[in-house]
Amino acid sequence: MEESTTGDWSETGLDESDGGDRDIEQIPEAETIIEARNLDVYYGEERALNDVSMSIPEQKVTAIIGPSGCGKSTFLRSINRMNDLIDIANVTGELCFKGKNVYDEDVDAVALRRQVGMVFQAPNPFPKSIYDNVAYGPRIQNDTENLDEQVEQALRQAALWDEVKDRLDERGTDLSGGQQQRLCIARAIAVDPEVVLMDEPASALDPVATSKIEDLIDELSEDYTVVIVTHNMQQAARISDKTAVFLTGGHLVEYGETDRIFQNPRNERVEDYISGKFG
């Protein structure tokens, strides 16, 4: 992977603006789909993200790792403005999706979320039938012309079709944990979003279910941009093209090619974190 991309990605060295404690690689504008510029998020007085700038490439898997409480979920949720739902959350700086700052006045968060889907840490299917779960997105968008096909396709993409095709009217909440999470992925991709955000999608699953989800993410990256938060270092190394390491205080400390980050981190604290000295 390293060889194939070195030409495409220009790696800048240290980010001069902030005391040299960070190592953020840039990618060319054309392939960037999401770009954070000096993004800060506060919960009341508490600063959860500290001046984060990074660009996320289109149709790749970008992993976000870091110790607990360092702001990974906060970053993810600021991409599709889920932080709007938290009254005390306050965002400053810019987060551009396809070149448009999503925090601009004229951006409708609801419309944004229809293009940026999300899968949560704990599987959270609706207490509806399997079919209705997947059909939820198309229905709320009034896009129901070929609902049956849309549902089938999403379930196939989520590698769940064969397991549930005979019981589509059973409740989504009656499935096993791993199936529920794949159902949630199917639900998220049924509306054909541009980006799928995943917050530790496999942390509640056993190894077999986890590897299914990982295969799935691999396939999804052909059609979608995937941003995934994970606590599992091996998982990040296995599935992602790029990796961002956040450390305590909401700092993005290092960002670059996954292989490079894991084999040859430039930042000492990142090296300590990856090698398990803290976290």
Next chain:
Amino acid sequence: MSEHNPDTAFAGVSRLRGRIFGSLAKAASWLGVVVLAWLLFMVVVDAFGLTAASTDWYLGALVGFGAPLATYSAYLYWKRPDLRWIAVRATVIPPAGLIFAGAIFVLFLVFEPFFWFLYYTIAVLPAVAVYGHFATRDDTRAPLAAGFVGVVGLVIGYFVEPLILIMPLPWIMLVWVLVVPAGALIAYRQAPEDRQQQVTILGTGVAGGVLASYLGPALIGVTPDTAVILYAATLLPVAWYNGAVLANDRSAWPGLLGPVVALGAIGGGIVLGGLVGTTGPEPVLDWQFLTSAPSTLPANAGLFPAIVGSVFIIAIVAIVSFVVGVGAAIYLEEYAPQTGVGGTITRIIRVNIANLAGVPSVVYGLLGLGLFVNLIGMGLGIVLVAGLTLSLLILPIVIISAQEAIRSVPEEVREASYGMGATRWQTIREVVLPRAVPGVLTGTILALSRAIGETAPLLMIGAATTVFRPPTGFASQVSAMPLQVFYWSFHQKSAFRELIAPAGVVTLLVVMLSMNVLAIYLRNRYEQQA
């Protein structure tokens, strides 16, 4: 510390305090149950004049009642245990249908059949049709479109109603309003795919309704309208259930004998008791009591106007408190600001609603008097004022229980919906409300059953304790069951205090308990779904 003594290592931890607490709690619960049961027993004894019956009557009645029941139960228990629940359901459906028929009857008493006929035809039916049209195409605008059509129909109906002078016979209107939709529902549920069979079921159902309107007057001496109501609320459900059971499994027919056996047991008890016994009970609470107006003679006294009044008041309270209460709860939980100045106001409102729930009911009576009668100028003691006042009374309880139910919907499910790009309203309608429904319904019905027993606020707004005719509209003078009982319990004649009042109490309690049973049933039903 580090010594290991095998004898004392697992000697046990003291649970004495826990045991004492457990026993006390148990004793307290039992005390409550026993006291309540004793009270119930006493009023039932008075209401049915059970002391008048001789011992041999009880023996005869017990045999007559018990023998068929025991035989049937034994048969089910040993031979067909699989039919147990079928038998229970089959036995419950007819009385439930009768109660339902009574409720419909009261509604048609208050508004004429023509009222229902007009609005059903011009508003409800088109709205349902539009809803079906959109819903089958999976269009989320279905409720909106249906609501629009319905409101337009209501408005048209309002202006057209006085202009219509010729109308069909009441029983024909009843067949159209009650039997046709019920038949259509059964047809759709029983044969969702099969058009042919749907038509057959619907046709049979409607033909039965027409037949009932002729046979009812001839056989049991009711009016054709009443016959149609009885048919739609009682016979149709029974036929549906029996038909469904038999279609599923022909050999299940013994389970359907439940209601016949129950009826036989009651009849057998009465007949055998009468044959063997020297004196039978002298029930005060009988058909005559339920269907006649109050009287100065204990023998003629009845509760009918008060029952209709209570049903009418409760209908208003149910609609007003449900709509306003659930709306307020949704606002407070989902829309109201939670931080800043707005958040402080929200919190103040919340705390005050909780306080209002504890305000004595007399005070609500004063509020109703001041607000509706003095300020707005509605009449003293009329149905509308009574309903609105009791709505105010239970509104805090409805709001609080609905808030609890809405709050108990997990945040993750909400986030999932918002994360899909749902608007707040879509999230509330599709995700929050369906999960909150059991809690909201339970809370509302329990609050209603409190409202139905309220006396003081009704006295405050000037409701009469005794009226001789049931209310005929929103502006009629009204009494209610607890008011009537209150009046009887202070009557100079001891027969009223000792016999008639208990009969009223039992009626009131039966209504309240049925409402609570309904609440529990609804909750269980929805909880299985959610």
